[in-house]
Amino acid sequence: APDPPAGPGTIVIKDFVYSPIPAQVKLGQSITVTNEDSAAHTLTVPGGVDSGTLAQGKSFTFTPAEAGELDYLCDIHQYMKGRIIVE
Template identity: 45%
Template sequence: MALAAAAVLLLATACSDGDDKPASTSPSPTSAATSPATAPADTVGITMEDFAFSPANPQVGPGEKIAVVNKDSAAHTVTATEGDAFDTGSIAGGKSGTFTAPSEPGEYAFVCTFHPNMTGTLIVG
């Protein structure tokens, strides 16, 4: 019986960090910038993961450089649906690339040419 009580006490202490504050599960603001699989801190980024773009509607400045990170195993593209405003070409799974936003403000729809269900809108302002 004493052994069971000691085990419960040990588990209760192990689950506490001692400051009685709830543990945070959100990442720190700098964690994304330090990971090799993400965009540098001074660059806007689009991530392709689970066959979706994130963010789906990135907001950028005219002519801004945009980093694209593919976290899926399949290749993807970020391709403007109208004209030739931008196209990353094929980005293999686990790789990254960049493109430059158009110099004219506006909204530019984009798609992955391999997976037409992957869509988004680049907002240049």
């Protein structure tokens, strides 16, 4: 039997770190980022998708428009960086 389609990609922000890095999804698959920190964070792709400020426990879901690598950061803490690979 064929494998069931993969569930949506998930990125968790905890202790000022995005996990996993890199996150990998198939084109057309959505990604949900959830902030588990007490501090607010964002997931911002420069010139692209921006979650806006996520308070603790808040989530943001988006679907990448094209294949490739998306490098992102936290607009509030710019040393926080991550990458999404869209296949």
